[in-house]
Amino acid sequence: MIAAAAAEGTGSVSPAPHDPPELVRIRDLSVRFRTRRGAFSRTTDEVMAVDGVNLTIHQGRTLGLVGGTGSGKSTIAHVVMGMVGLTSGSVHVAGRDISRISGAERLAHQRLVQVVLQDPYSSLNPRMTIGDIIAEPLTVGRLRMDATAHRERRSRVAELLDVVGLPANRAARYPHQFSGGQRQRIAIARALAPRPRLIVLDEPTSALDVSVRAQILTLLKNLQDELGVTYLVISHDLVTVAYLASEVAVMHLGRIVEVGPMASLFRTPRHPYTLELLASMPGASGAFLAQPRPSVPSAASLPATACRYAIRCALRTRLGDPERCVEADPALRPVGSHHEAACHFTDDAADLAVLADVEPTA
Amino acid sequence: MTDVAATPILEVIDLTVSVRIPGGRRAIVVDNVSFSIGAGGTLGLVGESGSGKTMTSLAIMGLLPPAAQVEAGRILLCGENLLTKSSRDLQRIRGKRIAMVLQDPMTALDPSFTIRSQLSEPLHQHRHLDGRQLDSALVTALEQVHLSGAKERLRQYPHQLSGGMRQRVTSAIALAGQPELLIADEPTTALDSTTQARYLLLLRELQAATGFALLLVAHDLMVVRHVCERVLVMYSSRVVEDGQVAQVFSRPQHPYTRALLDAIPTIGDTVSLRSIEGQAPDIGDNLIGCRFAPRCPYARDACRTEEPDLTGRGSGHLARCWGTEPEGWIT
Amino acid sequence: MAGGVTTAHPRPRLTIAAETAAGPRRSIRLMPWLPIGVIGFFVLVAIAAPLLTSYDPLKINLVDRLHPPIWVNGGSADHILGSDGFGRDELARLLYGARVSFLVAAFALVIAVALGLSLGVIAGYVGNTVDAMLMRLVDILLALPTILVALVVAVAVGPSFQNLVLLLGLLIWPRIARLIRGETIVVKKQDYVRYSSAIGVPGWVVVVRHVIPNVLPTLLVLTTLEIGHVILVEASLSFLGAGLPASSVTWGKMIADGRALVATGWWIALFPGLAITATVMSFNSLGDWIRDYLDPRTRHL
Numbered sequence: 001m002i003a004a005a006a007a008e009g010t011g012s013v014s015p016a017p018h019d020p021p022e023l024v025r026i027r028d029l030s031v032r033f034r035t036r037r038g039a040f041s042r043t044t045d046e047v048m049a050v051d052g053v054n055l056t057i058h059q060g061r062t063l064g065l066v067g068g069t070g071s072g073k074s075t076i077a078h079v080v081m082g083m084v085g086l087t088s089g090s091v092h093v094a095g096r097d098i099s100r101i102s103g104a105e106r107l108a109h110q111r112l113v114q115v116v117l118q119d120p121y122s123s124l125n126p127r128m129t130i131g132d133i134i135a136e137p138l139t140v141g142r143l144r145m146d147a148t149a150h151r152e153r154r155s156r157v158a159e160l161l162d163v164v165g166l167p168a169n170r171a172a173r174y175p176h177q178f179s180g181g182q183r184q185r186i187a188i189a190r191a192l193a194p195r196p197r198l199i200v201l202d203e204p205t206s207a208l209d210v211s212v213r214a215q216i217l218t219l220l221k222n223l224q225d226e227l228g229v230t231y232l233v234i235s236h237d238l239v240t241v242a243y244l245a246s247e248v249a250v251m252h253l254g255r256i257v258e259v260g261p262m263a264s265l266f267r268t269p270r271h272p273y274t275l276e277l278l279a280s281m282p283g284a285s286g287a288f289l290a291q292p293r294p295s296v297p298s299a300a301s302l303p304a305t306a307c308r309y310a311i312r313c314a315l316r317t318r319l320g321d322p323e324r325c326v327e328a329d330p331a332l333r334p335v336g337s338h339h340e341a342a343c344h345f346t347d348d349a350a351d352l353a354v355l356a357d358v359e360p361t362a
Numbered sequence: 363m364t365d366v367a368a369t370p371i372l373e374v375i376d377l378t379v380s381v382r383i384p385g386g387r388r389a390i391v392v393d394n395v396s397f398s399i400g401a402g403g404t405l406g407l408v409g410e411s412g413s414g415k416t417m418t419s420l421a422i423m424g425l426l427p428p429a430a431q432v433e434a435g436r437i438l439l440c441g442e443n444l445l446t447k448s449s450r451d452l453q454r455i456r457g458k459r460i461a462m463v464l465q466d467p468m469t470a471l472d473p474s475f476t477i478r479s480q481l482s483e484p485l486h487q488h489r490h491l492d493g494r495q496l497d498s499a500l501v502t503a504l505e506q507v508h509l510s511g512a513k514e515r516l517r518q519y520p521h522q523l524s525g526g527m528r529q530r531v532t533s534a535i536a537l538a539g540q541p542e543l544l545i546a547d548e549p550t551t552a553l554d555s556t557t558q559a560r561y562l563l564l565l566r567e568l569q570a571a572t573g574f575a576l577l578l579v580a581h582d583l584m585v586v587r588h589v590c591e592r593v594l595v596m597y598s599s600r601v602v603e604d605g606q607v608a609q610v611f612s613r614p615q616h617p618y619t620r621a622l623l624d625a626i627p628t629i630g631d632t633v634s635l636r637s638i639e640g641q642a643p644d645i646g647d648n649l650i651g652c653r654f655a656p657r658c659p660y661a662r663d664a665c666r667t668e669e670p671d672l673t674g675r676g677s678g679h680l681a682r683c684w685g686t687e688p689e690g691w692i693t
Numbered sequence: 694m695a696g697g698v699t700t701a702h703p704r705p706r707l708t709i710a711a712e713t714a715a716g717p718r719r720s721i722r723l724m725p726w727l728p729i730g731v732i733g734f735f736v737l738v739a740i741a742a743p744l745l746t747s748y749d750p751l752k753i754n755l756v757d758r759l760h761p762p763i764w765v766n767g768g769s770a771d772h773i774l775g776s777d778g779f780g781r782d783e784l785a786r787l788l789y790g791a792r793v794s795f796l797v798a799a800f801a802l803v804i805a806v807a808l809g810l811s812l813g814v815i816a817g818y819v820g821n822t823v824d825a826m827l828m829r830l831v832d833i834l835l836a837l838p839t840i841l842v843a844l845v846v847a848v849a850v851g852p853s854f855q856n857l858v859l860l861l862g863l864l865i866w867p868r869i870a871r872l873i874r875g876e877t878i879v880v881k882k883q884d885y886v887r888y889s890s891a892i893g894v895p896g897w898v899v900v901v902r903h904v905i906p907n908v909l910p911t912l913l914v915l916t917t918l919e920i921g922h923v924i925l926v927e928a929s930l931s932f933l934g935a936g937l938p939a940s941s942v943t944w945g946k947m948i949a950d951g952r953a954l955v956a957t958g959w960w961i962a963l964f965p966g967l968a969i970t971a972t973v974m975s976f977n978s979l980g981d982w983i984r985d986y987l988d989p990r991t992r993h994l
Binding site: 081082083106107109110114115117118119122123124125126127128133136137139 | 883884885886887888889890891892893894906907909948974
Binding site for chain 2: 059068069179180181182209210211212213215216217218236237238239242243262273274277279281283284286289290
């Protein structure tokens with residue numbers, strides 16, 4: 001189960017005794033980006049893409065990170081993969097601190113952590129055969145191999161193609177000869193090649209049609225059952241995350257606003273943003289989204305101490321704009337078994353949940 | 363919804379579109395598609411990539427790529443055949459009578475111009491508004507799409523807005539000319555889930571308030587569910603099901619539609635879904651019989667030898683399937 | 694209001710688009726045969742020059758001067774395309790001239806591509822100061838008027854094959870570098886490159902494995918276009934008298950020789966002029982075709 005320690009040290013949830021060992025341990029992670037204000041401007045804007053995040057992923061489990069654009073979920077994925085540097089905090093994968101890995105250690109790291117990216121069209125080199133693409137994690141650093149390595153590599157590629165449901169004899173083909181769903185399978189095969197312990201899935205199905213989405217999700221789930229690999233799945237789509245993940249963390253503007261077992265979040269959501277996500281799911285009635293929200297147009301009108309979600313919060317409007325929302329930015333605190341939420345009015349949020357109810361599909 | 367006695371706003375009759383494929387041959391990507399939308403009617407066109415839904419909407423807009431051409435059929439806008447019109451006439455019709463909202467809000471707006479100038483253009487061109495009238499129309503247009511702070515928004519450039527806001531602006535621009543028909547081609551595919559849900563609500567609201575006919579093209583059945591009253595399901599260039607949304611969702615008459623509905627995850631204590639195996643036939647594949655048969659759990663020999671026609675299932679509900687016909691074997 | 698009615702249209706029988714085992718399917722019909730033909734023709738005759746003519750293109754023979762081409766009154770089979778002001782056979786000069794023109798272009802381009810590709814990729818991939826410095830250098834070089842500089846340098850260092858090739862190569866590489874740098878930046882942003890870097894593939898391997906194969910199409914188009922450019926520059930230099938020494942024959946020189954005799958010996962400048970035009974147009978046309986051909990492959994449907 002997830003253990004998420006609150007940033008201020010309150011409400012630290014201790015792991016249950018039957019949990020498998022930790023694989024990923026993220027503590028107080030912050031990532032700051034600087035962007036220049038204009039093409040000729042010298043002033044830079046700073047954005048805290050990730051702000052004080054704590055997460056733990058246990059072996060063989062799946063943690064889902066869900067949130068909208070700008071929530072910081074993809075940034076976390078990139079940090080875990082080592083694609084982006086962190087500003088402060090620590091990320092440990094299998095006991096190794098990845099913020100300090102050198103070039104040589106990076107090779108070992110990529111055998112531990114692999115990634116499947118969102119866009120199946122730009123994640124595969126159009127000028128390489130898919131056999132070479134899939135084998136790339138195995139040939140890092142080498143342009144040529146000897147004959148035995150070559151043979152081994154070929155049989156491993158055939159094995160991987162089979163595992164992801166593609167005919168093994170297509171290894172010599174090029175990416176453009178495959179559909180979007182098939183390309184994503186190729187990307188998955190590539191991620192599986194070095195037998196990683198953790199696979200980061202960054203919006204794995206967002207670029208695919210719904211009919212193909214289901215296939216890929218089923219494949220990913222089966223692979224986890226078979227291989228025991230750990231997943232960190234990131235998506236704006238709650239349903240994708242819900243299907244794969246046993247634990248879900250909801251992110252908003254760089255912070256975790258709610259975290260807990262998937263079932264808890266669905267049955268008893270305790271943060272208005274989680275409610276918003278639930279209400280945006282395909283089967284939802286729209287009643288929640290029709291709720292009035294604050295009419296403040298720009299972020300500058302709220303003081304810096306305010307809750308980050310206050311500007312869009314339907315619960316705040318419903319409760320008549322309580323002072324508390326503007327005075328203090330709520331921290332994560334326990335609201336149930338292994339379940340935490342960062343809102344001053346988590347009980348009222350539970351009341352609103354009925355409006356976000358998902359209709360059963362026909 | 364009751365039938366509108368007047369000429370339907372849009373009538374597509376036996377539309378067939380072909381495309382040039384590598385190797386120089388032509389393949390059919392839209393095969394005998396027919397539907398009509400009355401004034402104020404809403405139709406969802408659903409299918410996966412390659413089903414022909416995008417080609418259909420491009421044909422209606424007169425924006426088919428050079429490699430594609432209309433082989434047969436008619437596209438009537440209030441009775442006038444668009445396929446026989448010159449490109450100049452089509453240009454005048456587009457924007458004024460048919461408006462479009464496309465998938466990518468990032469590229470639909472010109473990054474070099476303010477929102478004000480981009481929104482003013484259709485207001486000026488199609489409604490001949492100027493000066494003070496234009497100013498108030500601009501504010502009204504933005505309010506209509508629930509964009510707060512109109513004065514500030516008008517001064518901004520597209521890159522300063524989020525994806526959802528941009529899509530609202532493109533919708534405002536589309537509606538500025540007060541079109542009779544709005545074609546929304548995968549308008550939410552590039553948006554995140556909450557933005558998507560809000561946009562669809564907006565679309566429904568706009569349609570109800572303004573009364574334009576709506577053709578909503580999507581790959582996700584659930585996107586059309588709360589916005590459209592009728593839905594057309596396309597598979598591999600054919601229409602396989604056509605009916606009222608409520609009926610199609612509760613009693614789907616084609617195995618592909620059923621599979622699409624099954625593929626929608628149901629949330630309980632766990633989430634379950636059923637995926638469809640295999641994939642759609644390639645464009646240009648010479649398949650005998652029903653094109654869905656290779657993937658269909660109900661397929662029988664009859665399905666593999668002869669392709670079914672689109673036949674009725676009661677109260678305007680049509681389906682292309684041997685198995686769900688009145689004497690068929692699928693219940 | 695209901696949709697389709699049962700139709701009785703016969704469905705057209707379609708042929709299957711077969712997938713090939715590797716790479717895209719090529720349609721022989723669509724290749725640009727004309728440009729390829731023209732270029733191929735010139736290359737072949739250039740190679741076969743000694744077999745096609747027994748004349749020495751450099752040998753002066755004043756008795757035979759200013760014979761018109763065979764189809765003009767006064768022409769003969771001795772000089773099919775006529776002879777120039779020094780009695781040298783026009784056809785022979787055209788053939789041998791082709792050799793030199795093409796050789797100069799080829800070698801110059803090898804230098805230009807080697808420099809342009811490597812520096813362009815480095816600038817685009819490494820970025821920052823390296824990129825800034827290289828691009829400033831490119832800007833400076835591009836600002837120089839090609840012909841003028843070539844003239845000055847040619848006069849300064851003296852005419853020779855090596856000097857000319859080097860000079861042309863150094864003048865052309867900035868164009869290539871600039872475009873390749875732009876392409877590299879685009880490719881660098883692709884997910885497959887980010888993935889490679891993320892899993893720890895060393896920079897140079899990423900460049901060789903991922904960047905270069907994907908900028909090659911642009912390079913190919915650029916090269917075909919620049920061949921035409923180089924041929925023109927060389928011809929201009931020869932025309933201005935700053936090209937190769939008198940012991941070589943090039944098309945540009947032929948035009949220079951024929952300039953003064955335009956009235957009496959119109960054929961002297963005409964044929965090399967036509968040859969240059971045909972060659973450059975063919976290369977341009979080929980380059981355009983390559984660009985169009987490669988484009989759909991990178992675009993996805």
